[in-house]
Amino acid sequence: MNTRIFLALSTALVAAPALADEVNVYSHRQPELVQPLFDAFTAETGINVNVAFVEKGMVERLVAEGSRSPADLVMTVDIARLQQVVEAGVIQPVEDPALEAAVPASFRDPANQWFGLTSRARIVYASRDRVADGEVTTYEDLADPKWKGRICTRSFTSDYNVALTAAYLAHHGTEATTAWLEGVKANLAKKPEGNDRSQVKSIWAGECDISLGNTYYMGQMVADPEQKAWADSVRIVFPTFEGQGTHMNISGVAMTKAAPNRDNALKLMEFLASDEAQAIYAETNHEFPVKDGVKRSALVESWGDFTADPINLVDVSNLRPEALKLIEAVNFDG
Structure with missing residues (x-):
């Protein structure tokens, strides 16, 4: 049956x-x-x-x-x-x-x-035309002023970004995580909105140069005739926490x-x-x-190899409430 x-x-x-x-x-x-x-x-x-x-x-x-x-x-x-x-x-x-x-x-x-x-990995989608190979390598680098006006993201209170922030908190502690959130916010090209795919659309439209996203959205965009041009405008970069791996x-x-x-x-x-x-x-x-x-599937394999962050995901989950408080304290989405 x-x-x-x-x-x-x-x-x-x-x-x-x-x-x-x-x-x-x-x-x-x-x-x-x-x-x-x-x-x-x-x-x-x-x-x-x-x-x-x-x-x-x-x-x-x-x-x-x-x-x-x-x-x-x-x-x-x-x-x-x-x-x-x-x-x-x-x-x-x-x-x-x-x-x-x-x-x-x-x-x-x-x-x-x-x-x-x-x-799935939380990666960076980077413009093929405006971001050089090796220009972004770590999550920490996203707070560098060189990205001012160049980053797009969905709300940082979304599950995926809270998890990323919790992992950053696990690696670096409260003070450094707060500074990182403030730095990334200062580099935004526009107010956080939409989903991961709409950030790639914004890169395609020239509104920003890099965005955060989950890997599988690339597969979804490639399979959608209306979104394939967005996917073709970017490449996947696997950033790491310094000395660790990809979230x-x-x-x-x-x-x-x-x-x-x-x-x-x-x-x-x-x-x-x-x-x-x-x-x-x-x-x-x-x-x-x-x-x-x-x-892996042929498409996923084409994105290349990377080193996964070895941190225990339960430890990351336990830090989510504190991570959310930090995101709200810096008014990231404001």
Whole structure:
């Protein structure tokens, strides 16, 4: 049977009886991004995957449903959202040798409450015409006055920029991070707005020379006829923290505390960490596989190699509240 869209009741919080041939997923990721994975899993195991796209309020929904939740797994993006389900107490640890062998320790929760599935880098998009090779190499460099009037970014209170700031805070401390935020703000070409792709559009339009963005947006722009010209106007630069590596974030999966179909849920988790699924995920979403030895897509490979920041993502997530306070204290978006 083909994968069906699972429409969990938003008012009646009584889960349907568990069936032996299904698994239910709440996902922050759009259905078209995860559908190929679920189709492959069903073809291999005969287990149907019912997925509800929950754009907002996933944690609140799981808390409200409690032990009656029909959800077996949650799939989400960004370390912050993974930590939110941990802190809400709505998921359970999964002790599974196959998962632990497939997912490196740096990409899973120390207590095995969530497991990373793909990673992405927070990089610089640089104008091919106006930024020379080697002109930007570090995140620290973004505060250099040479970039005055040349930087575009989305809001710095967005999840991705808060995570980057938290990583900067972990490496450099409060005083240096505040100075960095003030320096980057002073270099902005315009007030923060839009999303990562619209910053690349601004580079294409000549409004700025560099911007911050996630790597996978390049893949999305290349595939969109209306945005390909934006993508062609820039190149990807992998900046590093001085002496460290490029800031990373992840998408991941966790098993709910309720998990009415626990055995099937574990099978799906193991499948998502397999070579087959990692390759599908990387190709579909233009992201980096977390499992060692799985090849990147040809497009992602063309962006070049880089060294990932070795800092533990849980440590970064724990600093997010302080990072957000610093961003607001300098009125970055003002």
